[in-house]
Amino acid sequence: MKLRRRSRSGRLAVEPADPVAAKPPVPTSLKIGAAILGIFVVVAAFAPLIATHDPAFQDLTDKLASPSAEHWLGTDQLGRDAFSRLVYAARTDLIVGFLAALFPLILGTTLGAIAGFFGGWVDTVISRVADAVQSFPVYVFLIALVFVLGTGVMPILVAFTAIAWVPYTRLIRTEILRAKGLDYVAAAVVAGLPHRRILFRHVLPNSVRQTVVYFMSDVILATVTLATLSFLGLGLPVEQPEWGRMISEGRTFLRNQWWLSTVPGLVIVALGMGYALIGDGLAQRLRGDG
Amino acid sequence: MTTALEVRNLSVEITRHGHTIRPVDDVSLSVDAGDCLGLVGESGAGKSMTLKAILGLLPKGARVTSGELLLHTAEGTLASIDPISVRGHGISMVFQEPMTALNPTRRVVDIIADGARAHRDMSKSEAHETAVRLLGEVGVPAPERRARAWPHQLSGGLRQRVMIAMALATEPDVLLCDEPTTALDVTVQDQILGLLDRIRRERGLSIIFVTHDLAVIGQVAQEVAVMYAGRVVETGPVRPVLDRSLHPYTNALVTSIPHVDIGTDQRLRTIEGAPPDPANFPPGCRFSPRCPFAQPDCTRAEHVLVEQATDHRTACIHPEALASISVEGSP
Known part of the structure; x- marks a missing residue:
């Protein structure tokens, strides 16, 4: 049993762990994942301090330069500093990628909770709409939506939310159906608690584990999909630094300036690893074998 | 003594795939204020279903087809109530599995x-x-x-x-306990039973205690109701019912209790046969196919609880058959 220091109560530091206060250790994968994500967050937050140049400044006399002390990752076809663009792109990809997974989570969880908890025709309607959405090929549907909705962050978030809520709804609905049958829900019903309280305090908190883990993989997917859309020239404005677009634009020069595409690609991989490790660690932690 | 809770003529039906079964059939129970009523029977006898019906917790597909729930009111009268409305007020429940009920x-x-x-x-x-x-x-x-x-x-x-x-x-005024000690080991079980007994006396609480363990009933209950195949077959004060059973089923349950001093060469006593399928209850007395004292007229017997001794009622139409044998192994 782990020994815990209890300086606050002034008791001896060697007192055996208080079972009430004891917490399981944090899994290593969670620590590493959080560290990776932390680096990205810091870079995004302090982009103006970290970037060496204005990411939008073009110098056509100095285009496609090789890495140097002045331009750490060289310059692109318009003479913009690739390193600075890479740093600024962290803001776009991190925030849009996260929100593009968060909004579906919120919508999907709400719909799933309603469908599972109340059942009946509400459940039927929600489940059939979910079926309908899922019957479309994801990318075709997504590209069509983004194409119709136009350029910008909002269209992307709307399109993602409209499509990606389905797995959350299914996950939560199933979990809630399971949780509804448990004794502590019956106990809450017998105690006379109102529906809303039972749903939010007793059913939902016990149904979100898988959803949280799924969310971490969905963030990766959303980030990569965002990059893919930009790669295809859809979604975000052309001027906005974005990793997917950097890969796309650098593709032409892969033979001589391979780093223009490769480095943003590796950055996406690193971020994905970070999310994956967090998801893995959370899954481990929530299973209780941390 | 005043009645705290009374269940009158409760029937529960479940329809599944077009077939209707009746796991609780015309069950009447009552528990006095400050008393503990033990509800005994095998798995599937309808004990838990009865409790769930009292609380309006029946699973999907199950419904109360008849019956009335009466609860003692502040004015001193029994009032007919709706299960949903007593939630959080008159009746509480202690569940069987403390692992899943928190x-x-x-x-x-x-x-x-x-x-x-x-x-x-x-x-x-x-x-x-x-x-x-x-x-x-x-x-x-x-x-x-x-x-x-x-x-x-x-x-x-x-x-x-x-x-x-x-x-x-x-x-609450009434506490429903659904086998609250079954998941616990014996020493802990004993403590919990003692606790329930103390709370009952201190708070003047009425308890309906569901169990299949007759030894537990002997320990906590004053009154007992024995259920078999969806019906109450015997009711009465706990000692007479356990010591001088007037229904062969109760008697069989009592004699099935294993004893520490049983010889290693002796087999445990069991009840022959299996509990009937709720979809296909036998006619007349539902215990008759397994009953060692069964007579031809048992299969035509109507289910009526008849008072044979003070407050001691049985549905058996031949209680004299039991009286002729000596009851062994009562707890």
């Missing part, structure tokens, strides 16, 4: 405080104090500290105490 994402204190707040208006801190006081009352050591615990940090016995505190938080 929300793992809520701290113990919140679980109990929830019930207290659902019952009447009180501030968070008042509810908190009530919860800690209740934890103390049900014998949880260091209640202040345990209140902050999560359910998974407690032992089975402590969880069951928390369950009881939770049930008491709504200040």
